[in-house]
Amino acid sequence: MTSTEKIIIGIDAGTSVIKAVAFDLSGRQIATASVRNRYTTGDDGSATQSLDQTWLDCASALRGLGEKVPDLASRTAAIAVTGQGDGTWLVGRGNMPVADAWLWLDARAAPTVTALAGGAQNRARFEATGTGLNTCQQGAQLAHMDRFAPDLLDRAEAALHCKDWLYLNLTGLRATDPSEASFTFGNFRTRQYDAVVIEALGLDHRRGLLPEIIDGSETTHPLTSEAAKACGLLAGTPVCLGYVDMVMTALGAGVRSGARNAACSTIGSTGVHLRAKSVADVQLNREGTGYVIALPIPGIVTQVQTNMGATINIDWIIDVAAYLMAEAGKPASHADLIARIDGWFAESRPGAVLYHPYISEAGERGPFVNANARAGFTGLSMRHGFPDLLRSVVEGLGLATRDCYAAMGAMPEELRVTGGATRSVALRRSLSAAVNAPIRQSRREETGAAGVAMMAAVAVGVYSSMDDCIADWVTPLLGDPETPDASEAHRFDRLFSAYTDVRQAMAPAWDKLAEAATTSPVGA
Ligand SMILES: Nc1ncnc2c1ncn2[C@@H]1O[C@H](COP(=O)(O)OP(=O)(O)O)[C@@H](O)[C@H]1O
Ligand SMILES: O=P(O)(O)OC[C@H](O)[C@H](O)CO
Numbered sequence: 001m002t003s004t005e006k007i008i009i010g011i012d013a014g015t016s017v018i019k020a021v022a023f024d025l026s027g028r029q030i031a032t033a034s035v036r037n038r039y040t041t042g043d044d045g046s047a048t049q050s051l052d053q054t055w056l057d058c059a060s061a062l063r064g065l066g067e068k069v070p071d072l073a074s075r076t077a078a079i080a081v082t083g084q085g086d087g088t089w090l091v092g093r094g095n096m097p098v099a100d101a102w103l104w105l106d107a108r109a110a111p112t113v114t115a116l117a118g119g120a121q122n123r124a125r126f127e128a129t130g131t132g133l134n135t136c137q138q139g140a141q142l143a144h145m146d147r148f149a150p151d152l153l154d155r156a157e158a159a160l161h162c163k164d165w166l167y168l169n170l171t172g173l174r175a176t177d178p179s180e181a182s183f184t185f186g187n188f189r190t191r192q193y194d195a196v197v198i199e200a201l202g203l204d205h206r207r208g209l210l211p212e213i214i215d216g217s218e219t220t221h222p223l224t225s226e227a228a229k230a231c232g233l234l235a236g237t238p239v240c241l242g243y244v245d246m247v248m249t250a251l252g253a254g255v256r257s258g259a260r261n262a263a264c265s266t267i268g269s270t271g272v273h274l275r276a277k278s279v280a281d282v283q284l285n286r287e288g289t290g291y292v293i294a295l296p297i298p299g300i301v302t303q304v305q306t307n308m309g310a311t312i313n314i315d316w317i318i319d320v321a322a323y324l325m326a327e328a329g330k331p332a333s334h335a336d337l338i339a340r341i342d343g344w345f346a347e348s349r350p351g352a353v354l355y356h357p358y359i360s361e362a363g364e365r366g367p368f369v370n371a372n373a374r375a376g377f378t379g380l381s382m383r384h385g386f387p388d389l390l391r392s393v394v395e396g397l398g399l400a401t402r403d404c405y406a407a408m409g410a411m412p413e414e415l416r417v418t419g420g421a422t423r424s425v426a427l428r429r430s431l432s433a434a435v436n437a438p439i440r441q442s443r444r445e446e447t448g449a450a451g452v453a454m455m456a457a458v459a460v461g462v463y464s465s466m467d468d469c470i471a472d473w474v475t476p477l478l479g480d481p482e483t484p485d486a487s488e489a490h491r492f493d494r495l496f497s498a499y500t501d502v503r504q505a506m507a508p509a510w511d512k513l514a515e516a517a518t519t520s521p522v523g524a
Contacts, residue, residue: 005024005075006024006025006075006076006077007022007023007024007025007030007069007072007075007076007077008022008023008024008025008076008077008078008079008080008453008456008457008460008462009021009022009023009062009065009072009076009078009079009080009453010023010080010081010082010242010446010448010449010450010451010452010453010456011058011061011062011079011080011081011082011083011166011449011452012082012083012245012248012446012448012449012452013037013054013058013081013082013083013084013162013163013166013245014037014083014084014245014268014448015037015039015084015103015104015105015269016036016037016269017034017035017036017037018034018035018036018037018054018057018058018061019032019033019034019061019446019448019449020032020033020034020058020061020062020064020065020449021033021065021446021449021450021453022065022068022069022072023449023450023453023473025077025457025462026472026473027450027453027454027457027469027472027473027474029444029445029446029450030069031065031068031069032065032445032446032449033061033062033063033064033065033067033068034061034064035057035058035060035061035064037049037054037057038050038053038057039103039105040100041105041361044108045106045107045108045110045361045362046102046106046107046108047102047103047104047105047106047107048099048100048101048102048103048106049100049101049103050097050100050101051089051091051097051100051101051165052097054101054162054165054166055165055166055169058081058166058169058231059169059227059230059231062079062231062232062233063231063232066231066232066233072232072233073228073232073233073234073237074234076233076234076237077237077238077456077460077462078220078237078238078239078240078456078457078459078460079170079223079233079237079238079239079240079456080216080239080240080241080242080452080453080455080456080459081163081166081167081170081239081240081241081242081452082163082242082243082244082245082248082448082449082451082452083161083162083163083166083244083245084103084104084162084245085104085136085161085162085180085244085245085246086103086104086136086137086138086161086180086184087101087102087103087104087106087136087138087141087161087162088101088102088138088141088142088145088159089101089159089160089161089162089164089165090152090153090155090156090158090159090160090209091156091157091158091160091165091168091174092155092156092157093157095168095172095174098152098155098156099152101162101165102141104136104137105136105360105361105362106135106136106141106362107135107361107362107363107371108135108141108144109135109140109141109143109144110135110362110363110371111144112140112143112144112147113133113134113135113140113369113371116133116140116143116200116201116202117133117288117369119200121196121199121200122200122288123288124196124197124200125196125197125200125201126284126288127284128186128187128188128194128196128197129182129183129184129185129186129187129188129194129197129292130183130188130282130284130290130291130292130301130303131183131184131290131291131292132287132288132289132290132291132365132369133369134365134369134371135362135363135365135371136308136362136365137184138159138161138180138184138185139184139185139197139201139203140201142159142201142203142206142209143201143202143203146202146203146206153206153209156209157174157208157209158174158209158210158211159206159209159210159211160174160176160211161176161180161244163177163241163242163244163245164176164177164180164211164241167221167239167241169227170223170224170227170231170239171221171222171223171224171227171239172221172224173212173214173221174211174212175211175212175213175214175241176210176211176212176213176214176241177213177214177215177216177241177242177243177244178191178213178215178243178294179243179244179247179293179294179295180243180244181193181210181213182292182294183291183292183293183294185197185198185201185203185210186213188279188282188292188293188294188301189279191213191215191294192213193210193213198210214241215296216240216241216242216243216296216452216455216456216459217240217296217455217458217459217466218459219459220238220239220240220456220459220460221238221239222235222236222237222238222239223235223236223237223238223239238456238459238460240452240455240456240459240460242451242452242455243293243294243295243296243452243455244293245448246266246272246274246291246293246304246306247274247293247294247295247296247302247451248447248448248449248451248452248455249266249268249272249418249419249447249448249451250264250266250272250274250276250302250418250447250451251295251296251447251451251454251466251470251474252418252442252444252446252447252448252449252450252451252454252473252474253266253416253417253418253442253444253447253451253474254416254440254442254474254475254477254478255274255275255276255295255302255416256276256295256297256300256467256470256474257470257471257474257475257478258470258471258475259467261275261276261277261278261300262275262276262412262414262416263275263276263405263412263414263415263416264276264415264416264417264418265401265415265416265417265418265419265431266417266418266419266447267310267311267397267401267417267418267419267420267421267422267427267431268310268311268419268420268421269309269310269311269312270306270307270308270309270310270312271306271307271309271310271397271400271401271404272304272306272307273304273305273306273307273366273401273404273405273408274293274302274303274304275302275303275304275405275408275409275412276295276300276301276302277300277301277302277303278299278300278301279299279300279301282301282303283303283408283409285367285407285408287367287368287407289305289365289366289367289368289369289407290303290304290305290306290366290367290407290408291303291304291305291306292304295466296455296458296466297466297467303408304366305366305367305403305404305405305407305408306365306366306404307357307364307365307366307397307400307401307404308358308360308362308363308364308365308366309357309358309359309360310357310397310400310419310421311419311420311421312359312360313355313357313359313375313393313396313397314338314341314393314394314397314421315334316359316375317389317390317393318334318337318338318341319334321337321386322334322337341390341394341424341426342424342425342426344386344387344390344391345387345390345391345394345424345426346426347387348385348387348388348390348391349388350391350488350491351379351384351388351391351392352379352494352495352498353377353378353379353380353384353388353389353391353392354377354378354379354392354396354399354495354498354499354502355375355376355377355378355389355392355393355395355396356373356375356376356378356396356400356499356502356503356506357375357393357396357397357400358373358374358375358376359374359375363510366404366407367403367404367406367407368503370507370510371514372510372511372513372514373503373506373507373510374510374513376506377389377392378498378502379498391426394424394426394427394430395430395434395492395495397421397427397430397431398427398430398431398433398434398435398492399434399492399495399496399499401431401434401435402434402435402492402496403496403499403500403503405435411435411436411437412435412437413437414437414438414439414440414481415431415432415435415437415438415439415440416439416440416441416442416478417431417439417440417441417442418441418442418444418447422441428441428482429482429484429485429488430492432482432483432484432485433484433485433488433489433491433492434492434496435484436484436489436492436493437484438481438482438483438484439481439482439484440478440479440480440481440482441479441482442474442477442478442479443477443478443479444474444477450473450474454466454469454470454473454474457469457473
């Protein structure tokens with residue numbers, strides 16, 4: 001068997017879909033199998049997911065891949081796993097789940113975030129982690145559970161993240177990776193836990209819940225025979241624990257290539273905007289927001305600002321349209337309506353309607369943190385119709401992207417983009433005009449799975465360094481630069497100035513609305 005026939009499987013356990021993707025050793029995608037992910041939301045702001053179901057769905061995706069790739073089990077050189085970040089996946093005795101996981105979408109920790117963010121030690125915590133506190137994070141969620149549901153933590157033996165839970169099921173080992181460990185509980189300079197951070201979160205007495213940190217690009221563990229049976233693979237196959245999906249996706253999409261650091265935006269359910277840099281170049285902002293997330297490259301991290309919601313804003317307005325069409329007796333599928341977005345956009349005229357894309361129930365986290373922030377249109381008149389609303393939602397994603405980069409220094413000279421919505425020409429043009437920089441869209445279909453598979457490729461010695469791997473797996477798939485239209489860039493300069501004015505002015509109103517919502521009688 002030649003080396004090109006060997007396969008690396010990348011698993012990307014996302015919030016909407018769990019995917020298993022087969023790549024050959026030079027990075028060519030061979031096949032993909034996926035299972036829709038399921039989670040539950042509640043009126044109390046909860047967003048939870050079954051641990052057992054997640055593992056079953058992951059195993060089912062792997063078996064599905066086996067149905068598509070001949071001799072997958074014997075050809076698999078390594079399996080690598082990444083997944084949705086943040087959130088709290090508690091396991092107790094016998095590695096049994098303690099409760100359903102609290103996802104990154106879970107808003108229940110909001111009061112604890114407010115209390116901790118006002119604490120005397122919060123700046124020291126931020127200086128170490130490089131990461132502003134928000135409701136998504138495990139640190140805030142554990143601190144909240146410690147105050148309001150201590151029994152959960154009393155019954156737990158380890159606090160894991162999604163990919164860590166899957167790694168535990170694949171290998172039997174409780175561990176986490178350097179990225180989530182350092183931005184949540186540690187220091188991005190050392191990639192280790194940091195006592196100052198754990199103390200600032202008030203979690204000294206829960207320190208024992210934090211698992212061992214392992215770097216998947218250096219260390220793998222063998223697939224257990226039980227997991228092998230469940231997934232249709234061979235026991236002993238090396239398994240690599242990836243970094244959090246946000247940086248795996250960026251790695252696969254070109255946040256670094258040709259040994260150069262670049263900027264990359266993922267326009268997925270959430271919008272993630274990252275700049276790769278060396279540790280010494282990280283500039284921590286005064287407001288204490290954003291993330292610093294390690295890359296699996298020595299000394300290189302990403303400085304990150306992330307919008308809580310990106311494509312969920314598009315889905316929201318499309319769902320409004322779908323509802324009206326169904327009421328009118330002309331039902332249309334989500335996919336049909338998504339396909340019409342560029343057409344509607346072209347029908348509307350470039351104007352001055354703003355949309356702030358804070359549609360998530362959890363508010364916003366980048367470049368500012370406010371659990372009460374909510375979406376809104378500004379500047380509507382009688383002349384505006386549905387295509388104009390749609391345009392402003394798409395342009396709002398461009399403005400939110402610019403807002404995030406503005407909080408990290410100068411605008412990028414080139415922006416690499418990935419995510420389902422970047423298939424839209426209108427969205428790519430809006431992003432390009434908003435940051436006034438050329439855009440390069442990665443032609444890589446599954447950037448997250450590719451990013452984590454690249455870690456396995458380095459771990460099992462297919463490449464001697466990540467930069468060598470990037471040269472084969474990433475650089476050749478970068479699309480040609482799409483340059484911004486000068487007059488559009490000028491319009492976006494003006495829109496952006498109004499955009500920041502409006503979002504700053506709205507903060508007290510959002511607080512009043514949140515209060516009104518909590519004091520409204522149920523059913524009123
Ligand atoms: N052509 C498009 N125009 C605008 N938005 C799009 C387009 N395609 C996808 N999207 C947005 O991205 C979301 C995810 O799309 P999907 O095709 O499922 O992406 P992925 O492959 O990343 O899962 C959609 O629900 C929609 O909000
Ligand atoms: O599951 P997706 O939307 O790909 O990723 C979610 C992120 O990891 C999350 O936003 C981290 O807070």
